[in-house]
Amino acid sequence: MFKTIAIVILTLGLGGAGYFGWTQKSAYGTAAKEVAALTTQLEEAEKKAEETAEELVTSEEALPPLEAKVKEFDAVKGVFANGAVLKDLEALYAKDKKLSTEKQLGLAGIRMLTNGGKDPATIEAFLKAIEMTDWKGQQQVICAAQKALAASGEKVKVMSECKEEAPAAKGGKDAKDGKESKDPKDAKADKADPKGKKDDGHGAKKDEKHAAAHWDYEGEMGPEHWGKEFPTCGKGKSQSPLNIKGPFEKVRFNVVPDYKPGPLKILNNGHTIQVNVTPGSKIRIDGKAFDLLQFHFHRPSEEHINGKPSAMVIHFVHKNESGELAVLGVLLQEGNENPGIKTLWSYAPTKEGAEVAPENVAFNPTNLLPREMEFFHYDGSLTTPPCTEKVKFYILKTQVNISKEQITQFPFKMNARPVQPLNERKIFTN
């Protein structure tokens, strides 16, 4: 799946240095640290897309062009759905008094990927950004964005200039060349390879990087190595998951879910089974509303209670208007069969691939919650690369049953990150 993500990010021009301003990142202080992992990923994406450009041509010939775009767009939507990428970028740009048109377009593009092609305000902002942008310089971005919008079902005219795709990687490289690079490694690479053309030495280096761009739960790409490619995973001081144990500090607010039934959209993203949620389901945390974006599963539970994991955990991922993320964790203990999970497992793809949306199947996430909403709370991070921090966790004390058979039916034997150091943090309870 990483390949399609890399290509779409890149063809959207968002992988270009110009859009993320990574050549100026030292000017942003701590905000820049938060996006360091992201920029590394995008750099990988840029390289990877160069390598796989040829492969893409072949696969696009095999499928009608629009169908191929729809598949790419689905894969990308899954990755952007939790809003972490958008949050990182917004944090980085927050200090800019006036964003360049390139950055505005990049930001609008990421918003579109995060919010989907159905949000009128997002589309309007994106079209406005396109209007403001110099056509010649930004042709790649506009073409790819038009195709992505078209693929998401919007009535968008794809300009005739967009029919032939120029090598996308070149656009990214050139944008980077146009700015002063503070990273000596970048400067060297650019000097030796100003147009992004391949030579043998460069190619070998790419293969090495290419392999490292993936991550896994064991072996050479396991959690203890994530920090190499995703710095926050290694250096972050507020990482998740945690071993939850006392002493706890008391808080007085409540967490009140208000989830609604909606059409089931489920995917196997290669790391977990994830259910994408249509807008309308919310949770109120201390009275503040957060939208439910998606939920997914880990086996065993990532969180430990007094040193012990549960059989599994469901992470409900929410985001509020300011882009803050909140995860509600529901621990699953071995016991009776869980009817909600029975429905999900009957549609969950066993192999990695695009989202599936079975016809006329509705699902209500409320079915997976316990009655009691007492929780443990702490500040943490995404538990998968890039391990972005400032994610609020609420782990429910009441566990929900799942049968032994249902546990073994989950297609991942082990997809839990080990518990992380507490450092200066406190764990709260209501």
Ligand SMILES: [Zn+2]
């Ligand atoms: Zn999770």
